[in-house]
Amino acid sequence: MTLNLTDLKQPGFERLVLAEDADAGLRALICIHSTALGPAAGGCRMWNYASDAEAITDATRLARGMTYKNAMADLGLGGGKSVIIGDARRDKTPELMRAFGRAVQALGGQYYTAEDVGISTEDMAYTAEETVYAVGLAGGDHGSGDPSPWTAEGVFRCLKVGAAHIWGTEDVTGKRVLVQGLGHVGLSLAEKLHAAGAKLIVTDINAAALADAAERLGAEVIAPGEVFQQEMDIFAPCALGAVLNAETVPALSAKLVCGAANNQLATPEIADLLKARGIVYLPDYVVNAGGIISVASEIHKRGENYRRGRLDGIATRVAEMLARAKAEGRTTVEIADAMVDRMLDQAKAA
Structure with a gap:
């Protein structure tokens, strides 16, 4: 399986990445708004967006919101968000979540992911098989489970x-x-x-x-x-x-x-x-x-x-x-x- 990461220009944001793995059916956006206060953190949402433009709008709005949320909560974290384009009830598979994990791992710790709309703790466990930057897990010494x-x-x-x-x-x-x-x-x-x-x-x-x-x-x-x-x-x-x-x-x-x-x-x-x-x-x-x-x-x-x-x-x-x-x-x-x-x-x- 071949994972492709493509950087997209987005003014006012540190990084916007398109992650694709055709074999796994993955098409996702990972948006990093700010790492001024620490590595970016924010959940992964799976939604059947009508267009790439709609997905970009949602990812960027949510990523900016995470910067402000994490700052106000005094967490020592920046803001980021990811969206997987697809119907969570129909398109989501363990291999898709593993492919998403490989995309997160490729960012080298710039971004931590977790559950959001359409993604469960079980889904995040598959993601964690491919990256150390998946959290919101049910098990482990520090697993926090369902947020x-x-x-x-x-x-x-x-x-x-x-x-x-x-x-x-x-x-x-x-x-x-x-x-x-x-x-x-x-x-x-x-x-x-x-x-x-x-x-x-x-x-x-x-x-x-x-x-x-x-x-x-x-x-x-x-x-x-x-x-x-x-x-x-x-x-x-x-x-x-x-x-x-x-x-x-x-x-x-x-x-x-x-x-x-x-x-x-x-x-x-x-x-x-x-x-x-x-x-x-x-x-x-x-x-x-x-x-x-x-x-x-x-x-x-x-x-x-x-x-x-x-x-x-x-x-x-x-x-x-x-x-x-x-x-x-x-x-x-x-x-x-x-x-x-x-x-x-x-x-x-x-």
Whole structure:
């Protein structure tokens, strides 16, 4: 089998690589946005993109987001992301994942990969047969396993900080919380909210997941197209991105947005629209860092205390971000981006 790596030009990024192995059916992009704070780290997503241009757009957006996420979580890691082009239900094979592992290994430690949409811990185990830079593994001395529960825990902690900022208490008892997306992270978050006394509204395209949430968590089930017609206190987007846009934000009744989905804002200007409507938005790359914190513990060969300490850290930074945004009359996105840009500038100067 022949693996081909082709460097593609992408302004503002350190490296964008097209990895192909025809025999294994691999066609993937590995994007490294920044290594100013350490080797790039970010998950591998498998998605049936309509075109290479669409895949490049997703990979680059996600890689940049990982730079900011890893910096804000104080992980000593840069930002990167990879996408495998294909249908995970139909095209994914052990040999494809091994070929992807060879591509990661060929980068010589510039990039660490892990699970993301369409990729499981079992898939990553095949990747790890060909590279030492595959993490999020279930076994081994430092294996961190499925990062989803840690992502959900981080979102839950930050959500409580946001609630305290708005209502003066972290107690979400009786609050109407709409969880959009009941994958591993969304369902785990819904379980935590139910245990905390919240009134759940849930939606997903998976009928079985909805039935489970209705039975076990007493959740109200709505159709995916009915999200922005609901009365709610908190909106937790945990599906795909760009759900907050010029059409949906004017209809949103929530006072707080805090969810696990990446790239929730369709455009940067949406942050201003949310602020103008008095809706507190907690930037996704800050609150959904629990998964990469778990992965980082594996990269750095640290344990559970490391993960819990970093989760405490992101909750503290959310509180700082909210206080600064209120005092300076700026959006939370502006404040969070400024905090990260300062870290990157200091690292580059050093």
